[in-house]
Amino acid sequence: MKIAVLILAAGSASRMGEAKQLLPYKNTTLLGHAIFQAGKANIASVYCLIGANAEVIKKEIKQDVQFIYNPEWKKGLGHSIATGVNELEKKRYDSILIMLADQPAINTAYLNVLINTALKNPDSCVASGYGDKLGVPAIFPQLFYRELGKLSGDVGARYILNSGMENLIVLNTKNKIEDIDTPEDYKRLLKKINLFLNT
Structure with missing residues (x-):
């Protein structure tokens, strides 16, 4: 079963005020960390979907990743x-694992849980559950490519996952979902790292 990872990193990060994909995180960047975690997982290939700041991102990211460029990234997450x-x-x-560049708590171990679940259930979506909502990281088999390929605007994969679909398996993220969207989010993230390093 061939699984590709698609890391979404095309947005302009307007709420952050700068390219959050390239914000320093540990010994790399937020996007670099996502690529590193995905690259160690049990998958075939890692792709990164870029749009805003594409040239800067391609220049800064040195890891083994294949870029897909969306020139119409302003049309929203769904279009990307x-x-x-x-x-x-x-x-x-056979399947695509969709993940974000700004969820630093997502690690290889969790991605492999998603992948191993998908391998045992090749016709089902495997989604991350947090609260009463479902979202990414999530694995979509070929059966759902057409629906994903019709997304537009800012309607993302969550719309499909929360639509009452059949063939769905939900995994508990255990507090791994923490999007970094604003400067305050980023400050909290760095504070957590410092607390961890000093304990």
């Missing part, structure tokens, strides 16, 4: 997902 999925569909992957 559709662009990435439509491109990967041509490469005949």
Whole structure:
């Protein structure tokens, strides 16, 4: 079973005020950390969907990752997902694991739990559950490519996952979902790291 990882990093991060994909995190960046964690997982290939700040990101990221460029990234998250999925569909992957560049608590161990669950249930979506909502990281088999490929605007994969769909398996994220969207979010993240290093 061939699984590709699609890391979404096309937005302009307007609430952050700068390219949050390249904010320092540990010994790399937020995006670099996501690529590193995905690269160690049991998958076929890692792709990164970029748009805003594309040239800067490609220059800064030195890891083994294949970039997919969405020139119409301003059309929203849904359009970026559709662009990435439509491109990967041509490469005949059995499933696509969609994840974000700004969820630093997501690690290889958790990604492998998602992947191993998908391997045992190849016709089901495997989603991350937090609170009463479902979201990414999530694995979508080929059965859902067409629906993902029709997304537009800011309607993301969560719309599909929370639509009462069948063939769905939900995993407990155990507090791993923490999006870094604002300067305050980033400050809290750095504070957590410092507390961890000093204990």
